[in-house]
Structures are given as C-alpha cells and as structure tokens.
Amino acid sequence: MDDKIxxxxxxxxxxxxxxxxxxxxxxxxxxxxxxxxxxxxxxxxKIKGLRRDTRIAERVWKIVELSRNEDRPKTIDYxxxxxxxxxxxxxxxxxxxxxxxxxGLGKINGKTVAIIGHNKGKDIxxxxxxxxxxxxxxxxxxxxxxxxxxxxxxxxxxxxxxTPGANPAIEAEDNGQASxxxxxxxxxxxxxxxxxxxxxxEGGSGGALALAIGNYIxxxxxxxxxxxSPEGCAAILWxxxxxxxxxxxxxxxxxxxxxNFKIIDRIIHEPKGGAQNEPxxxxxxxxxxxxxxxxxxxxxxxxxxxxQRADKxxxxxxxxx
Amino acid sequence: xxDFKCEKCNKIIDTDMFLKDFKVCPYCxxxxxxxxxxxxxxxxxxxxxxxxxxxxxxxxxxxxxxIKPYKDRxxxxxxxxxxxxxxxxxxxxxxxxxxxxxxxxxxxxxxxMGSVVGEKIKCLADFAIxxxxxxxxxxxxxxxxxxxxxxxxxxxxxxxSSINKVxxxxxxxxxxxTNPTTGGVSASFATIADIIIAEPEALFCFAGxxxxxxxxxxxxxxxxxxxERNLKNGQIDMIADRKELKRKIIKILKLFx
Numbered sequence: 001m002d003d004k005i006x007x008x009x010x011x012x013x014x015x016x017x018x019x020x021x022x023x024x025x026x027x028x029x030x031x032x033x034x035x036x037x038x039x040x041x042x043x044x045x046k047i048k049g050l051r052r053d054t055r056i057a058e059r060v061w062k063i064v065e066l067s068r069n070e071d072r073p074k075t076i077d078y079x080x081x082x083x084x085x086x087x088x089x090x091x092x093x094x095x096x097x098x099x100x101x102x103x104g105l106g107k108i109n110g111k112t113v114a115i116i117g118h119n120k121g122k123d124i125x126x127x128x129x130x131x132x133x134x135x136x137x138x139x140x141x142x143x144x145x146x147x148x149x150x151x152x153x154x155x156x157x158x159x160x161x162x163t164p165g166a167n168p169a170i171e172a173e174d175n176g177q178a179s180x181x182x183x184x185x186x187x188x189x190x191x192x193x194x195x196x197x198x199x200x201x202e203g204g205s206g207g208a209l210a211l212a213i214g215n216y217i218x219x220x221x222x223x224x225x226x227x228x229s230p231e232g233c234a235a236i237l238w239x240x241x242x243x244x245x246x247x248x249x250x251x252x253x254x255x256x257x258x259x260n261f262k263i264i265d266r267i268i269h270e271p272k273g274g275a276q277n278e279p280x281x282x283x284x285x286x287x288x289x290x291x292x293x294x295x296x297x298x299x300x301x302x303x304x305x306x307x308q309r310a311d312k313x314x315x316x317x318x319x320x321x
Numbered sequence: 322x323x324d325f326k327c328e329k330c331n332k333i334i335d336t337d338m339f340l341k342d343f344k345v346c347p348y349c350x351x352x353x354x355x356x357x358x359x360x361x362x363x364x365x366x367x368x369x370x371x372x373x374x375x376x377x378x379x380x381x382x383x384x385x386x387x388i389k390p391y392k393d394r395x396x397x398x399x400x401x402x403x404x405x406x407x408x409x410x411x412x413x414x415x416x417x418x419x420x421x422x423x424x425x426x427x428x429x430x431x432x433x434m435g436s437v438v439g440e441k442i443k444c445l446a447d448f449a450i451x452x453x454x455x456x457x458x459x460x461x462x463x464x465x466x467x468x469x470x471x472x473x474x475x476x477x478x479x480x481x482s483s484i485n486k487v488x489x490x491x492x493x494x495x496x497x498x499t500n501p502t503t504g505g506v507s508a509s510f511a512t513i514a515d516i517i518i519a520e521p522e523a524l525f526c527f528a529g530x531x532x533x534x535x536x537x538x539x540x541x542x543x544x545x546x547x548x549e550r551n552l553k554n555g556q557i558d559m560i561a562d563r564k565e566l567k568r569k570i571i572k573i574l575k576l577f578x
Binding site: 166167168169170172173174175176177178179181182183185186189190205206209210213225226227228232233236237238239243247250251252253257258261263309310313314316317318319320321 | 376377378379380382383385386387388435436437439440443465467468469470471472473474475476477478479481482483485486504505507508509510511512513525526527528532533535536537541542545546550554555556
C-alpha cells in the first residue's frame with residue numbers, strides 16, 4: 001500500500017477511535033456519504049460537532065439530575081412556607097384521595113387562592129406513600145374538583161408540577177387515566193380565573209400537562225418539562241439505554257428551550273448550584289414571583305383569561321403551509 | 322395479492338374478500354389496521370370527501386436524530402403511505418349528513434401526533450364550527466411524536482382547546498377508537514368526545530401494555546386496555562364492528578340533528 005494512503009487510513013482509524021471514545025459512534029453512518037478527498041477535514045469538523053453535542057448532552061443531563069434531586073424543595077415545602085392559613089382539602093368525591101397530589105386553599109398577599117401540586121416526597125417512605133409523584137385518575141379528579149371550587153368563588157389557581165408522569169398501572173387504566181387527564185386539560189381551558197403554573201422539578205408528560213394549562217407558566221431554572229422521560233425515549237427510539245443522555249439533549253426539555261418555544265413565560269433563577277443548596281431562599285424567590293405573576297392578571301375578565309389561554313396553546317407548533 | 326393466514330385464527334383468508342370487508346377476517350372477525358383512504362371509503366358517502374388543510378406538512382425543526390434522522394422518517398412514511406401526515410382531514414357526507422371528518426393512519430410513523438396532526442385537527446374543528454356540522458375523528462395513534470420533543474406534548478393541549486370550542490358551540494363530536502389508540506392521543510382529543518365508539522378488541526389506553534407490564538412486573542389480564550374491558554369500565558359508549566360502524570354513526574347523527 002502506498003505510504004500516503006496508509007498514513008491517511010491510520011489517521012482515519014485514530015479519528016474513528018476517538019469517535020467511539022466519546023460514545024456517539026452511531027452517528028458515523030452519516031460520515032460514509034462524504035467525499036473521501038475532504039473526508040479528513042469533514043471528520044474533524046464532525047468530531048468537533050460531536051464533542052459539542054456531548055458537552056451539551058452533559059449539561060442537559062446535569063439539569064435532569066438536579067430536577068430529580070431528593071433535597072430540592074417540594075410542593076409541600078412551598079405550600080407550607082408561601083401561603084398563610086393553608087387548608088388541605090381531600091378526596092375526589094367519587095372513590096378515593098390520591099396522595100400523589102395535594103390540593104387546598106390558602107392565602108397569598110391577603111388573597112385566597114387554590115393550590116394544587118404533585119408530591120414526590122423526600123425519603124423512600126414518603127416516596128412510596130406518594131407513589132413517586134405519579135397520580136392516579138382520582139388525583140386528577142380531585143384537582144378538577146378544587147379547580148371547580150376555585151372557579152365558582154373566583155380564586156386564582158396555582159399549580160406546582162413535579163411528576164415523572166402518569167401511573168403505569170392496571171387500576172389507573174381501568175379507572176380511566178386517559179380521560180381523567182384529558183378532562184383536566186379541558187377544564188383548565190374553561191377556567192374563568194387566572195391559572196399560574198410553576199414547574200418546580202420534573203414535568204413528566206401527560207401527568208404534568210393535566211395540571212399545566214396556565215395563563216402564565218414559570219419554570220425553575222433546573223426543572224424539566226418533557227413529552228417522555230429521556231430513559232423512555234432512549235428505550236423506544238434508540239432501543240439502547242446508553243443513549244439516555246443523547247435523548248435528553250434531543251428532547252429539548254430545559255427551561256431555556258421552553259422559553260425559546262414560548263411554551264413558558266418565565267424562568268425563575270435558582271440559588272447557586274441548585275434549589276437544594278438554599279431551599280429557604282428558593283421559596284422566598286418563588287413567592288415573590290408568584291405575587292408578581294398574580295398581579296399581571298388582576299382586572300382581566302373570565303372571558304379574556306380563557307381567550308388568552310386558548311390563543312397561547314393553539315399557536316404552538318411548527319409546520320409548513 | 323396472495324391469500325394469507327389470519328394472524329389471530331390462522332385460517333387462510335381470501336384477499337379479495339378481506340379487502341372488500343375493509344380488512345376484517347371473515348372467520349374470526351379480527352379487525353386489522355385500516356389505512357386512512359380505505360377508512361374514508363368505508364365511512365363517507367361515495368365521492369363526497371373533500372380534503373381540507375391538505376397542504377400542512379411536517380418540518381424537522383429540532384434536527385432530531387435518533388438512529389435515523391426525523392427528516393428521513395418523514396420521507397419514508399410519506400412514500401410508504403402516499404399521504405403527507407398521520408391524519409387526513411376533510412368535509413364529507415355520511416348518510417347524507419354533512420360532517421367534518423378526520424381520519425388518522427397508523428402506518429404513518431405509528432399515527433404519532435406532532436405539530437401537523439395538531440394543526441390539522443385545529444383547522445378541522447374550526448371548519449366544523451364555521452359550517453355548524455358535526456365533527457368526527459377516527460383515532461389510531463401510538464401517542465405524541467417524540468421527534469418533535471416538548472412541542473408534541475403541547476399538541477395534546479392544542480387539540481383539546483380546539484375541540485373545546487366545538488363543544489361550546491354545541492356541535493356534536495364523535496370519536497371512533499380504532500386499534501391502537503394510546504398515549505397522548507388517548508389523553509387528549511380521543512376521550513373528550515360527546516360519544517365514543519370503539520371497534521372490537523381495539524387497544525385504547527394511556528400507558529401501553531409493554532410499559533405497564535415492565536413497571537408492575539406482572540402478567541396483564543388478556544383484555545388489558547381493550548374495547549370490551551373499556552366498555553365494562555365505563556370508558557366508552559359502545560363497540561361497533563367495522564361493518565356496522567357507518568350505520569351506527571348515521572344513527573347518532575340523526576339523534577343529534
């Protein structure tokens with residue numbers, strides 16, 4: 001073999017090896033289409049791209065981990081420390097009381113509001129009690145009952161989102177999980193009071209969306225909101241659990257992504273290193289943001305609030321016409 | 322096309338008969354997937370279907386690549402199905418009644434709901450309101466289209482909001498559940514209908530059997546998520562054989578007219 005070609009093939013091999021090192025070897029099929037003459041330059045360019053992709057994937061993954069951090073303030077921490085005279089209200093008036101969602105009334109800035117939030121719990125005992133934040137149909141139905149109450153008495157609705165998603169269980173399906181979620185979405189579109197939504201941790205799929213049709217939606221800096229968990233996405237599309245971080249980056253689930261898409265209205269910055277480092281400060285910051293958010297909708301009619309919510313969600317989508 | 326063995330009863334099916342019966346096994350009545358075009362032929366009065374919002378087509382706005390680029394998946398599906406997206410929408414007559422009809426197609430990326438499905442349903446809902454005609458959606462979908470990330474989740478909200486307006490205008494909305502209807506579609510427009518009709522043995526659930534089985538690590542009941550179980554659990558109004566479907570729809574349209 002001609003030395004020149006041999007050298008080239010050696011350096012190609014090196015480049016290929018470095019590609020495999022950064023664990024994104026699958027993308028190599030795209031390289032085969034390249035003209036050999038420019039292959040080296042192109043491969044270097046691709047590797048730079050892949051390194052950048054890997055850096056992004058690592059950064060996104062850090063946020064995914066922070067969003068699931070056990071020490072992050074949870075719905076109950078916010079409820080206890082932000083609202084005065086909080087009174088929990090229980091039960092869906094049909095069959096049961098779902099512990100994965102807490103609902104109740106309380107006061108903020110002197111005004112009564114309805115509060116609904118997913119519970120995740122801080123230790124394994126709490127987590128099991130709350131079913132890891134995965135609501136059953138009765139949880140959505142309890143939420144709807146409280147929203148109905150709020151609507152009638154003109155109390156704004158505040159929701160805290162923190163769930164891996166709906167409950168993948170036989171009973172949940174038998175009890176109409178799909179329709180319970182859909183009905184909640186529908187009900188929130190019909191609210192004649194302001195709905196303020198805050199994503200405080202994990203915003204998992206339908207279980208999150210069922211409480212997230214808001215006039216104003218805020219996300220904590222290190223919370224996520226996604227159509228599917230990165231693990232689930234990697235399993236279905238890549239058929240490979242090692243692609244979880246790649247999937248996380250592809251799904252566009254960070255607060256920044258969602259602000260870009262105009263799905264959310266505001267990112268709430270967290271104390272350095274994440275909310276778990278200074279829970280008290282986080283709670284204080286969120287309280288200030290909630291008061292400001294509520295003030296934005298004062299004096300708006302029920303009809304205006306409905307139209308604003310519908311217009312906001314119906315505008316979402318990318319397509320060619 | 323050659324004759325073939327039924328995937329359920331193993332009897333040899335005559336292909337011509339199978340196609341004439343809109344893909345139902347003549348022996349065990351197993352309902353196979355039906356493409357959007359055949360479904361329209363089954364339901365709409367001959368020659369009355371006029372497609373609307375046909376020009377809305379998908380874009381790969383995230384440059385999403387898993388083991389294959391989303392762009393390629395779109396192209397492949399379009400070639401395979403000769404339709405542009407996972408739903409076909411239009412104006413039609415059913416038993417002489419004017420309706421707004423949307424039909425999903427599972428062969429197009431598993432009937433997944435992305436921006437185009439969301440927008441087409443919104444257009445169809447608006448069309449139903451403008452013309453004061455009933456809305457009928459034939460559902461089949463594996464759920465939200467992951468290749469559109471969080472935007473696909475938002476299509477659940479978008480379609481519910483659009484149909485909410487149909488309901489406010491007191492226009493009847495009928496959803497037809499066909500096998501399979503799961504995930505984001507089941508938890509949005511499919512279940513908020515005034516009347517829900519399902520085909521026999523159609524899978525209709527939010528979390529699919531594979532995910533549930535993996536999570537609970539137990540065998541599922543054989544009828545998990547199927548129409549017959551959903552009827553018993555109060556989740557749907559009725560089950561109708563494909564052969565009976567058009568007649569059932571006309572009966573309901575008459576009651577609302």
